[in-house]
Amino acid sequence: MPAHISIRKACKSFGSFEALRNVSLDIEKGEFLTFLGPSGSGKSTLLNAIAGFEPLSSGAILKNGEDIGATPADRRNFGMVFQGYALFPHLTVVENIGFSLRVRKVARTEVEGRVARMVDLVGLRGHEHKRPSALSGGQQQRVALARALVFEPELLLLDEPLSALDKNLREQLQDELVDIHRKTGTTFLFVTHDQMEAMAMSDRIAIFDRGRIVQLDRPNVLYDEPNSRFVAEFLGTMNTLPVSRQRAVAGELHAHVGEFGVRAMLPDAEQLAGKPAVLAIRPEKLTLCRERPKADYNLLPMTIDGVIFQGGTTIVKGSAPEGASLTLTTARDALGNPPSRGEQLWVRWGHLDGRVLAG
Amino acid sequence: MQRAIKHPDPRPRAESNIVPMAGSDPVRHPNSVAAEVRNLRKTYNAGTPHAHEALKDVDLSIRANEFFTLLGPSGCGKTTLLRILGGFEMLTSGTCRIFGEDVSRLPPEARPVNTVFQQYALFPHMTVRRNIAFGLEMLGKPRAEVESTVERMLDLVHMTDYADRRPDTMSGGQRQRVALARALAPQPKLLLLDEPLSALDLKLRQKMRLELKSLQRETGITFIFVTHDQEEALAMSDRVAVISNGHLQQVGTPEDIYEQPQSRFVADFIGESNLIEAKVAGVTGGEASLDIEGFGKVHAPVAERVEDGQKVWLSIRPERLVLGSGDGQERAKVTDRTYLGNAVEYHLHVGEHALTARSPRGGLRGRQDFAPGDVVSVGFEPGSIKVLLS
Amino acid sequence: MFGKSRLGGFLAGASGLFLLLPLVAVIPFSFTAKRFLSMPDGEYSLRHYVAIFDPDTWLASIGTSTLVALLSSVIATALAAAFGIGIWLRRPASGRFLIGLVLLPIIVPPVTSAVALYFLLAQIGLLDTVPGLVLSHVVMIVPFAVIAILGALSRLDRNLELAARNLGASQMQSIIMVILPNIRFGLFAAWFVSLVMSWEESSVTLFVSGVNVITLPKRIWDNLRLDLDPAVAAISVIMILATTLVILLRKSET
Secondary structure (H helix, E strand, O other), rough: OOOOOEEEEEEEEEOOOEEEEEEEEEEEEOOOOEEEEEOOOHHHHHHHHOOOOOOOEOOOOOOEOEEEOOHHHOOOOOEEEOOOOOOOOOHHHHHHHHHHHOOOOHHHHHHHHHHHHHHOOOOOOOOOOOOOHHOOHHHHHHHHHHHHOOOOOOEEEEOOOOOOOOOHHHHHHHHHHHHHHHHHHOOOEEEEEOHHHHHHHHEEEEEOOOOOEEEEEHHHHHHOOOHHHHHHOHHHHHHHOOEEEEEEOOEEEEEOOOOOOEEEHHHHHHHHOOOOOEEEEEEHOOOEEEOOOOOOOOOOEEEEEEEEEEEEEEEEEEEHHHOOOEEEEEEOOOOOOOOOOOOOOEEEOOOOEEEEEEO | OOOOOOOOOOOOOOOHHHHOOOOOOOOOOOOOOEEEEEEEEEOOOOOOOEEEEEEEEEEEEEOOOOOOEEEOOOOOOHHHHHHHOOOOOOOOOEEEEOEEEOOOOOOOOOOOOEEEOOOOOOOOOOOOHHHHHHHHHOOOOOOOHHHHHHHHHHHOOOOOOHHOOHHHHHHHHHHHHHHHHHHHHHOOEEEEEOOOOOOOOOOHHHHHHHHHHHHHHHOOOOEEEEOOOOOHHHHOOEEEEEEOOOOEEEEEEEEHHHHHHOOOHHHHHHHOEEEEEEEEEEEEOOEEEEEEEEOOEEEOOOOOOOOOOEEEEEEEHHEEEEEEEEEEEEEEEEEEEEEEOOOEEEEEEEEOOOEEEEEEEOOOOOOOOOOOOOOEEEEEEOOOOOOEOO | OOOOOOOHHHHHHHHHHHHHHHHHHHHHHHHHHHHHHHOOOOOEOOOHHHHOOOOHHHHHHHHHHHHHHHHHHHHHHHHHHHHHHHHHHHOOOHHHHHHHHHHHHHHHHHHHHHHHHHHHHHHHHOOHHHHHHHHHHHHHHHHHHHHHHHHHOOOOOOHHHHHHOOOOOHHHHHHHHHHHHHOHHHHHHHHHHHHHOOOOOOOOHHHHHOOOOOHHHHHHHHHHHHOOHHHHHHHHHHHHHHHHHHHHHHHOOO
């Protein structure tokens, strides 16, 4: 059976700039898939191509196995929530939501019923006859969502819909979006440059870099098993240590950072043959100690450069041998009294915590 | 790194033969007050039906050489306060002093204050160098001094290589640095910063936090920083003032504000908090016994006088809830689990109460993981419950 | 942001006064009791205001001007809207060139346009007719309507059109249901500017009409040249008053 939506070898160039380079992926029915990447990485270009706003330079977009490349935007039956919402300023909330039904010449009583159900779903009772300019950012966002869902699209496209909102509201709307996804069962395709947002909401994430999808997987796999330095550093903070004297020993990497031995799992020794490697460790996997721990490897001395209070956690920055800078997060009271600038401490980590990436 | 405290002359460079580090010499004003507002009120459209009280009776004193942050949601009055300090807005009543001098009636250019604006407001028709020199030229400084100060400023913000570029050819972070250099060049006693990082993306914002903090430490100039981002405020500030609805809610060090919130607003706005309604069921010594409906009794220290039967709120941080299973005390149901990369967040239902718990992943110890539908026990780390009366 | 700037207030006031002076100066002339254009020397009269209501001269010209202005402003607005929306939707690579071309009548000296229109109208037999005059006015005022409409379109969020298309509206539906309602103030401004421009158009009008069809500016022109009739001052005062009234009304609306 063909996939719900399939992208085959999509390429798009604007003049000499290649916005998409040979991108292929399958979107499964009912999933919450996120395109994540820095600005200019091609994620919005692909979204616009799927919506039908910009034709691809080459490649195909298939819906249930059928090429929809030539179908105009108004015949694709995909909903879209725009960055900045693009609500019609001259229409009220219910007129905005009912717009797609009116252009489809749906009977008036049915329009009213379906719009009312949407108003309830997104919690906008009492605001039905306001104009968008009289609504707060969060309410406008809900109108945009209702407007895009009312005609029961097969796919909902969301282009950075939360980026204009402040932090607390953004987190609240993330929960609401996930909830609406669950209730409607519609396939959601979400575009963002915010990695926390992506991880909190998505079933799967496609990470874009310079026009390519570099990795596509579930959030926890991307976070724990990034396949490249780019993915590792883009998703959260990653410490990277340059290693020397590297050897593959029975599925493990043995190497050195300055004088200190390090070890990590290395399932595919081929992948590194001859190439320089870095050891990548997440800040929360590092443990700070005042005394030198009793361990032969995976420990480094560290001079504290700064301590940043963040409420629930504290971020400690410091320098390690070979000019590596380290960032680690600890609970506030993990060390008794917090470390101070200039103090010499030890960090250690477990040998499942480090990951070997091509430098 | 400790610096010797010098005599309180505002321009200690004059006779000093100490070679300055990078940038200008710190301007030290030991034990003095940089800015002070008393009974400050600001009402927009006073006397009309659209009257809006932006600031209501604010008393605040900001010490010299400190990194002070005004924190609050948008529309809370923090920017109005900053504008009143900068002279861009007239106060309605009260006093506003800067280094002891009443500045309430002074125009912006007559105050020893400079401002970094949200959108930088660099002059687009001038090079970086000319932008930075502008303030010094307006003060009528001799040419040689202008040139040497501009060079020092360029060096301080690491922009020497860009000195002859125009602002529109630079990235957001670079413009930000130029805006800082331009504001610091005339050696103001006080620098006002109006959400200067909000236009930058996350990674750059985190980097600029450290740079701003070290710039403040190096120059010794008093910074008053306005933001709605509590993480930013906690990370950089010596002290923070939390403002909501034109009222000053609480002033203190970041640790104070986070650990000892005085109100539900502060507890909820700074970080995340579980706020639970409870009734006082007896006080012994400094400790109260508190009854949570549908959960049972907990004990927590109380600083203020409370009476039996009084309604209070308990604030508990999500990271200080301890979830477990297999101890026979399971009564919370996991309704949702959100993956955050370096942590997992659980939404729980205990009776009528909805709670959020956050459990860090990683470190050397294993952590239990739970799925929606699991029934777990909930415990509080000792000292984690804060009793709030309002 | 700086509260009330005194220097700013002075600059605006002084230049405003300078612009208003010549308009105010015409007022006393209209109340003269003499038969020719002069300052009243102690004797005031309203006879020149009465003269305006002569159905064969002044009133006829006011009627002609009104008809021509209404027709040409509506046609110009429709053409400008079609051009502006077309450019806005298509965004052709030659967009700037096309806009430059449409704005050309502003830059070309009016006399040149007048000569060209004279020969065109003579060719098709519309010289000194209302349709011919309307055609000439449309050519002269379309650029100003285009400027007003392009201004409104440049403030319109492009995503609105994409959103309409995405919600199932065809191109035509999205123009009628979304674009036009959202540039309605621009359309009104374009129409209003066209109306005023046509009402006061004189250079081309002098060339392509004047015997059968006499607009108000043409009649003022003739009067000034031939007999310095103070009715010219009276009609000027009425037009200044009408304009002031319109501006005040629009201000109280917003």
